[in-house]
Structures are given as structure tokens and as C-alpha cells.
Amino acid sequence: MIKTGICTLAIALAAAASADELYRWVDEDGKVHFGDRPPMQAEADNIGDELQPINAADATRARKATQRGQRDDLQKNYESRKQRKQRQRQQQMARACQKARKRLRALQGRVAFVDENGKEIKTTERERQRMAEKLQREIRRVCR
Secondary structure, eight states: OHHHHHHHHHHHHHHHHHHTOOEEEEOTTSOEEEESSOOSSSOOEEOGGGOOOOOHHHHHHHHHHHHHHHHHHHHHHHHHHHHHHHHHHHHHHHHHHHHHHHHHHHHTSOOOEEOTTSOEEOOOHHHHHHHHHHHHHHHHHHOO
């Protein structure tokens, strides 16, 4: 009796743990897929924490009516999260570009480099020009 209860508990815990992991990805053909493990060949988003559990007794009556709505909600949530991540990446890139441009302006004038201890690091004009050119190429490549 105790062993059966422990096995049932272990199975229930395993099912609950795996229910938290649901992945969504889009294949090369544009098809949307869902699975309990992320694919190796594509980037997947873990959407398990966004799903609400459904009572099995109620699900048979309401499944058809709510299934389409749930898919639409899931798709909308995915799209909004994707857009939010894209905005965050754009903001991070804009901040990085702003810092790079500021460094470039500083490199284009007279420069004295200082290490973390406050001691001056000797650099030649040629090294300064190389650093400025490298930074300028990187800004052109990455920043718009």
C-alpha cells in the first residue's frame, strides 16, 4: 500500500514537472510545433509556465469552444513576448552603439589611457588611430 502511494506520488510529481516544460518553435517551412523537449536544430521558447491546467471533466464539454481561443491566446502571447524581446535587444544595441560612438569621439582627440590603478598607459599616436579606426568599422558594421 505504501509503495503504491509513493509510486503514484512520484508519477504525479514527474507529470507536474514535465507539464511546466512545453516548448514552441517554428521549423524551416514556417510550421509551428510544440513539444516537451526543445529541438536540437531550432531555437525554441519554453511556454509551459503560460498554460493553465484544464479540469478533465469540464474539458470534454468546453474543449472545442476554447481550444481555438487558447491557441489564439497562446499565439498572441508568444508574439507579444517575441516583440518585447526584440525591443529589448534593439534598446541594448542602441545603448551599446551610443557608448561606442562616445568612445570614438574621445579617441579622436588627445587621449590619455589609464589602467584600473589610475596609472597612465603609454600609447603611440599610431595605436590610438588603429583603435579609433577599429571602433569606427565596428560602429558602421553594427550600428545604423
